[in-house]
Amino acid sequence: HEPMLDRDRPLFRCWVIDGVPGGRFAIYTKTHHSIIDGVSGLKKLYDGLSLTEEPVILPPAFAQPRPASQPGTPTPALRRLTDTVRGVINQVGAINQISFGALRKGLSAALGSHLDGSLPFVAKHSPTNVPLKQARGFATASLPLEEMHRIGHQFGATLNDVAATVIDHGLHAYLREKEREWSHEFIAMVPVSLRGEGDSAAGTRVSAMFVRLGSPEADVTTRLQQVAHSVAVAKKELGAMSGDTAMTYAVAIAALAGAGSSTHLDRITRPACNLVISNVPGAKETRYLNGAPLVGIFPVSALAAAIGLNVTLSSYRDHMDFGFVTNAAALDDVQALAEHTRQAYQDLKAAAKTPRRTGSRTR
Structure with a gap:
């Protein structure tokens, strides 16, 4: 669990652990948090499992959908620019909101208030x-x-x-x-x-x-x-x-x-x-x-x-x-x-x- 994932390979690894008592086995999966969070990661894991006891092998959690047969329409340059500007404005507004809240709590803490x-x-x-x-x-x-x-x-x-x-x-x-x-x-x-x-x-x-x-x-x-x-x-x-x-x-x-x-x-x-x-x-x-x-x-x-x-x-x-x-x-x-x-x-x-x-x- 401790060693870092190899950055030159896909940022996940999976081990099958056999010999678990009761005729069972375990699967240990290690995934970098930058590519997926807990909620979506668990959903993908369940997507690789079935709801039936019948033997069936579903696509594994790391499988990606096939690309479309026809390339998609490129995003216009103006739209990419406006999306970027909108994102920057949203981030600036977010930082201002966070900073105000942090300042208020910092002052309260300095005055010994219960937060x-x-x-x-x-x-x-x-x-x-x-x-x-x-x-x-x-x-x-x-x-x-x-x-x-x-x-x-x-x-x-x-x-x-x-x-x-x-x-x-x-x-x-x-x-x-x-x-x-x-x-x-x-x-x-x-x-x-x-x-x-x-x-x-x-x-x-x-x-x-x-x-x-x-x-x-x-x-x-x-x-x-x-x-x-x-x-x-x-x-x-x-x-x-x-x-x-x-x-x-x-x-x-x-x-x-x-x-x-x-x-x-x-x-x-x-x-x-x-x-x-x-x-x-x-x-x-x-x-x-x-x-x-x-x-x-x-x-x-x-x-x-x-x-x-x-x-x-x-x-x-x-x-x-x-x-x-x-x-x-x-x-x-x-x-x-x-x-x-x-x-x-x-x-x-x-x-x-x-x-x-x-x-x-x-x-």
Whole structure:
């Protein structure tokens, strides 16, 4: 997973792993994020699978449609010029909108105000924020999808809120177990797809929210309320941006984080976030590869810019599959982290069965 893809060859590789217990096999696919994002990548993967147990081989995910028999009409030079100018104007407007928002939040932070909404570069250096080394850790977990929905609904939250809460709760528990207790709230980057339904074109169309997670001492239900509030405010803020602004926002944050990492300024400045939590929706129906049923799909995401934890989840049939990727120099026991996340879910599930007392919500 760690080595870079060969830039002189197509920016993806695929391995078939046999000998998996139970007469099964696995497929590991590695793709550069510049050519495809998670939503379109997963759609292409499913396009290479069938809905029937009958042996059938579909075109692989990387297959491209045949070119048209007749060359298309060239785009007029004037149209290319106007499209370029329009794009530049949109980018300038986006940068102005982003700059104003950043200035407002910067002033609020300097005055010691409690900030809400999307919060890049306000995170404190946590145990997850150490320089990236080559070694990675990887673990998986699966949770029941409909049950997660029901628990979220019971507390006025979403499935994504539930997922972020149990990851956050599990991370705090993991650090306490390792005697590295963290006394601050984590800031999570949450990628947001900007694709319309059915859009699977190549390239990346994604923005991001930077969400304040729960208080270190919070119980799991209070944490869920805190996370749900933070996500709702950040969503409202991102929703007020145009599509161009939202994409430019994500690109600008990534560029600043990358520059800080390459110049080592990130050692004295605040990191963009402490961890990444991403959800890529999957299929509800069983899929097959030449008659073999797909039983699970576990994302293995990349790490960047001194952010040593990425948890990406994807739904499939009746379960949510989690893939935990860590910088082993920061979090050296990723299996324990996955287990603490499962336990946090069990704690939340138990709390959902307990009658709730009326009272004011936290934050």
